[in-house]
Amino acid sequence: MFFRLLLFALVTEKFCAEVNPVMCRYPLGMHDGTIRDDDITASSQWYESTGPQYARLQREEGDGAWCPAGLLQPQDVQFLQIDLHRLFFITLIGTQGRHARATGKEFARAYRIDYSRNGERWLTWKDHQGKQVIQGNVDAYDIALKDLRPPIIARYVRVIPVTELPMTVCMRVELYGCIWADGLSSYNIPDGETIAAPGYPIVYLNDSTYDGFVEKRYLYGGLGQLTDGILGLDDFTQSHQYQVWPGYDYVGWRNESTGTGYIEMEFQFDQPRNFTTMKVHCNNMFSKGVKIFQRVECQFKPRLISEWEPESVGVDTVLDDKNPSARFVTIPLNQRVGKAILCHFIFADNWMMISEISFQSEMDMVNPTVITLPPTKAETTQMLPNHTTERETDTTSPFTISRPVEKIDESSTSILIGCLVAIILLLLLIIQLILWKQYIQKRLKKSPRRILEEDASAHLSFYSYSIANNQTQIIQSNPTYERVFPLDLEYQEPTMPPRKLPELSQSAEDSACSGDYAEPDLTQSTPHQGFQNNVPHYAETDIVNLQGVTGNNMYAVPALTIDSLNKKDITVAEFPRQQLQLKEKLGEGQFGEVHLCEAEGLQLFLELPSSDVSGPPALVAVKMLRSNVTKAARNDFLKEIKIMSRLADPNIIRLLGVCILDDPLCMITEYMENGDLNQFLSQREMHSQFTLANNIPSVSCKNLLHMSTQIASGMRYLASLNFVHRDLASRNCLVGNNFTIKIADFGMSRNLYSGDYYRIQGRAVLPIRWMAWESILLGKFTTASDVWAFGVTLWEMFTLCKEQPYSLLPDEQVIENTGEFFRNQGRQIYLPQPPPCPNPLFHLMLKCWNRDIKDRPNFESIHHFLVEQLNSSV
Template sequence: MIFCMLLLASLPEPSGTEVNPAICRYPLGMHEGTIRDEDITASSQWYDSTGPQYARLQREEGDGAWCPAGLLEPEDVQFLQIDLHKLFFITLVGTQGRHARATGKEFARAYRIDYSRNGERWVSWRDRQGTRVIEGNTDTYDVVLRDLRPPIIARFVRLIPVTRAAMTVCMRVELYGCVWHDGLASYSIPEGGTIAAPGFPIVYLNDSTYDGYHERRHLYGGLGQLTDGVLGLDDFTQSHQYRVWPGYDYVGWRNESFSTGAVEMEFQFDRPRNFTSMKVHCNNMFSKGVKIFQRVECLFKPRLIADWEAEPVGVATVLDDKNPSARFVTVPLQQRVGKAILCRFYFADTWMMMSEISFQSDMESVNPSFVTVATSTTGLLETEHNVTEGTWGTTSSVTSTWIGEKADDSNTSILVGCLVAIILLLLMIIIIILWKQYVQKRLEKAPRRILEEDATVRLSFYSYTIANNQTQIHQSNPTYERAFPLDLEYHQPATLLQKLPELSQSAEDSVCSGDYAEPDLTKSTPHQGFQNNVPHYAETDIVHLQGVTGNNMYAVPALTVDSLTKKDISVGEFPRQQLRLKEKLGEGQFGEVHLCEADGLLEFLGVSSSEFTHQPVLVAVKMLRSDVNKTARNDFLKEIKIMSRLKNPNIIRLLGVCVRDDPLCMITEYMENGDLNQFLSHREIYSKFAISNNIPCVTHSNLLYMATQIASGMKYLASLNFVHRDLATRNCLVGNSYTIKIADFGMSRNLYSGDYYRIQGRAVLPIRWMAWESILLGKFTTASDVWAFGVTLWEMFVLCKEQPYSLLTDEQVIENTGEFFRSQGRQIYLSQTPLCPNPVFDLMLKCWSRDIKDRPTFDMIHQFLLEQMESNI
């Protein structure tokens, strides 16, 4: 069996998926030593003991860092060079000074980055505003992490310290990212176009981060926005980035600029690859003349100096004139081998726009024999085999097929045997599990307890030095939690994260069935009760969080809806034909959320007659798919009944329904400025600089006012014993004059898919906003909403420019939840941000109290924020 597993592990795997910069943040090996000493070089060094091999983050070998020779002058270019041996997608850089066990005094206050993919042509990195210099360290010890926006794709990286005055500089560094599986080394494309319409902002569709050459309105030899991992929005005039122009996320071309009716792109790769598919993310805003390409044809060549093979791979797309959402289009490449691909994308309308292109390929199935034959000269082939250049494409493909079949025949019998053995083993395991469950269900109910297991501690090199008497310090000092904050920008994260042991079967059944005896959390101490016996997250209980469009808006423990019918719905039936679709906001497992215009809605609601009564009103429409099961329909009617009971100025109001025929719909308010996350992420805090540069901004008073409204809405829900379960800025809508209304659309939107963690393919959870008891015990209460409010408040005071716990993986977030359960001083808290005043951060810490009784109520939170607003006037 071990042999079978090794054989399966050795089978080739497809490589190349669209990269996600949010999770592509792994250390590349400076600290751990996987980057070898001989791969780290420098332009100079002061002594042998300060050579480049000592430039490893969080290491103290030699004299503690790399130091270039002599005093560094402002005009000097000294560099530390790292060879990664293959292409990497690099998103983050960490730097440190020369601490040398408290004897060092040197560090780099700023630095630049140059990079290369082949070691010959070097490119200077610039941020999205064109700045080359990156802010470095302020002392010799603390690690400073800086995001590279845009990220870089490179094999060689040089860090170049920058100084304003002559001084000694020393550095320790780490690079973060992931392997560039695409293998794409460059693409060449026509320069993007510009849309200029009278009365509208100019839309620039150029590749603004391209790092190759620009010549005669064509781009050569580089990479840019088509490989930066950022997908464009449905509306191409909007952008994920701040302080950029309309159209920034897309590269686009106009049909009339190309006589052939097609855009030609050439892609060159690091080595010959066996391509399975190409994925192209396209805009489809057909109302503005933009559609995905009509068809595409791709040619291949096995080496760069060869001719293009005669037989293309082509596919026609299915055009969609009903859904304006941007989407991926997958183009099968039929296992063709090549080191370069030439693709022609044919227009379907006036404009064609793309934001990302990725390739899926299988490196190990590129047979060396085939590559050798394919790269032989044509003259040699004509002499030995008497074939012409025109027939070579057929000969090479036959050779490839024959070699592949021979290799497959040699492994088929072994592979089949291994698969049969694995299937039999899995069947045995399933039978054992089912038998165990059957036996335990027959047992009489007995006091349940969580097995006492030893928690295994995983130490990360990003850990603080914690003294032996730390636990005593924590018990005697209630502000201990703030002594080690998670500062994502200037401090190293504390990561003594302990792995969560699994529940015993009986304990897991208890958690899932709801008949367990919950520990008294108000009486436990760090050395009592369940502190060292952390349960695994209660996924079976949590699965029921999912609803029609991704989330049931509110959990109502006291409400029974077993006999709920359409007669229980207290809002009116709105004429379906008076709804006009504008765009799709999101979708979930059972339905979709659309932004619509509702004609005659004010008259339908009985609003007093005015000149605006007959104007269409923007609304959000949650629509249930007509092919869903009875349970989903009942859940939808239940949600309608719940929402019809909510009457509060800070809660999204249910305006009407369409339930007489399918598809069932509920019509809710929609706010002019979208959700709070996008609203704040496109703004800066009020300053003279922001005002002088016409940058949208908010004041501290605006933030407090919006937070107070969220607290007011949650106070109302708590008074009805309603639990929201997904409170976050993405679920708060913004109207005029900073008015806020709480909604639930966030889970259904692809824009926020990174905020949710999928458990075993069944449910998605906003774990970065969830209280520890919600994850570990499946308990959702008003107190867990208070926890989420604290995280929402933190989002607001970073202006939604960062995800909570952005340097932790989802698994580490769950592990950190276990530390809150143990309460032994190892848990990681979100840090206080520069915009956040001390009283507000103290409120956040209270919201994140381990014991439920120590968390404030929404009534208390609302009153506190009102007082803060008054004192801020």
């Protein structure tokens, strides 16, 4: 259990960059003891048996609670202090009085909260109206839950009871939240401004919750509304919050007041990080002179005491004068490393308004953070459902936020101890993983369907709650389902859960195990029983999983197909290696690299009609296998060549040649002029008179339909061969001239798309946002799960790849949502209908995401439907 928690901590530290405050309500460990006794201190205690270690919610040790010494006077400041050892995003607090098995009756009727990120500078929490005092308990036993709006970002928290009359006070406490994962520790910005127009209410665009310093209208050293998790509405004068002023959700600036034409923002982080993207949520109410920024330029500083690196990252945005909706603007940061970022946001109109900024990054592996503690047990196994009062309930507003990471103690002694502890833990983890792998390999040889519960599952349990007589009761429920992760770096060897998943109807079980599709049930290995149309069904054969350069197979191939290939003399022409000129590395993986190359004389080599020796070199993609790989990897590479040589479809990337006479082994495939579909669409807007008049690159609905039809045609061809792609997405489709599409398989190797894969360090790499529920929970990869991924790909295309599927949900919640599909109780979350998407196309997407496999369309019918839609389009 400990090693799984440590592994989860590593995953959380490295890859989680966004937190949903509505779901960020995990108990942080007062009740279950994850927060240790010596991490809980107090200004005083009445008796030893009422010390701070007894201030644990719903626990009755000692005399039942923490009680400060003597009668609490109105002017007293007595506090209970909790050290969380790292920064947390805290959204909720629960308190109790002293019950002591019906012998106590002391409780705090009110309290306030102080917090600190470094243990030196203490801040007092205030709500949106500036009130500091929180209403507490009305009796000694019932729990009072209070939402913290705005939330707190802190390592240290002090709970300070407040009274108007001298009295005895005792308290028990629990904090709720989640880890602040992306490492942002402060931002420095100019203070926001005010809009005052005759006949309109005054709009205040200042950062009203900023907890740093303010000097000459400049904010520094703190965090505020840009990291509070609240996304501003389309109309900046409106707000999600109750009883706040117009403009509350945004921080805004006027172009004329800057004198420079841009807003400068500096972001400081806990440690050097490798930055992938920055997401900025902006208002675009252009009718009021508000637009997103037209360009942003960012510089990086590797250490706070160093100079800004001269080379900056600059990105131009596509301005929109048609759609006034607020939106996220995603800025690629090109894997630059820094401990601080300085960005200039250049105005596109009179006003610029921003409600949220988040960063997607990994810890700099040159100087990795010392992880001194595993994540709390509560963090990985418990979550408190959203609790709101009637007045505060908000069921429609979206939330996103980026965050928390451990802040290393500045004491050099603490750092040294932490390093030693981390090294020991990592060594133990590596040893444990090696032992696991050896053990599982032995077990799989004997019984491939079995898997150890302690090796493969992460248990989920949740807190349920009920409200009666205005009091909230918390009840811990049993785990509702178990998440299963494959044990190898491949997608392969999916296994059945350690125990039967609850509430699975027979029809659903049949749906997951049978149907009209040829299903590669990788948990079984049954004798060969025959063919249909001379093509073996996956369910009737062993499965061979080919490992490409990424270390992850893209196609699942029937073993009989491999056997037949081995028996036939299939040759692919050897291309002269010296005629390949490297242009750009597209990506890399565990076993090799993918390069964009120019191939001289390719047309002549392929003996194409009208070959011109003097013609320009052709662009090709070259997969190169490293020369020091294992024999098994080399064999897989050669098998992949044989498989690829058999694929002949106008919508599948074609194998053109090989270089296998010496190392490194290479396979040469087609590459399309316009790159991958994700980048192609994200750089375009929907076709309109505006894009036409301003010469803005655009696509029409008919273009999208044409491309969708080609993808369906290519997948129909793969399905006819019983090939399961398992990573169908816009990143794996290449675009040629006249919107031609060919399906490829090397999107995973590209760093650009690392955020699309759910990574467990040393374990699975899964595109969970594109995967069907049965693939995630049951490990079943079928043609039907490819249909599900096709629906997500279609959704990507009609959003013009402007956002990731389920962009507002972190990876863990995406996985939890698959459990809702499994339980089928109507609580699952579907991707919304994109604005330009016609109703028939969205209905097709919903059919692709049908819970039951047998109810999903096959690629033949999908292709037929899309052809009809294309022919009927104007």
